[in-house]
Amino acid sequence: MGKTKKLIELDDKAIEILEKQAKLQKRSLKNYLEYTLEDTALRYSEPSEEYKKMMDDMLDRMEKGTLKTTPLKDVLKRYGREL
Template sequence: MGKTKKLIELDDRAIAILEKQAKLQKRSLKNYIEYTLEDEALRFSEPSEAYKKMMDDMIKRDENGTLETTSWESIKAKYGR
């Protein structure tokens, strides 16, 4: 997996905000920006094969009537929320 350099321009206010967030995570500004962009890009990527297989299995069990579920109301009642 290669890497590509890109020049980006951000306003001073955005930089100040990002610097504060980077410090909170004990990261450099550059590392924080790279991490944040890569993390966001992964949100747009296709799900993994393992996830697809798990979801296909759940759909199949739902169609067969063998999928066991718990209602949100039941979970709230169990944990006192």
């Protein structure tokens, strides 16, 4: 996949905030912005065929009553967390 450069303008306050977030993640501002934008774009994208198949299977098992689930409180307890 190719790459495209874009010039963007952001408010100074927004840049200041984003720079702090980038430092917390030990990233440069440029890398942080690229990562954040690409991650956001992926969230808007169509789910993969594998994911759709997995979800269809889970929905089918739920309808048939064969889907096994674990209560959230049990999962949290397993990892030493609480609700």
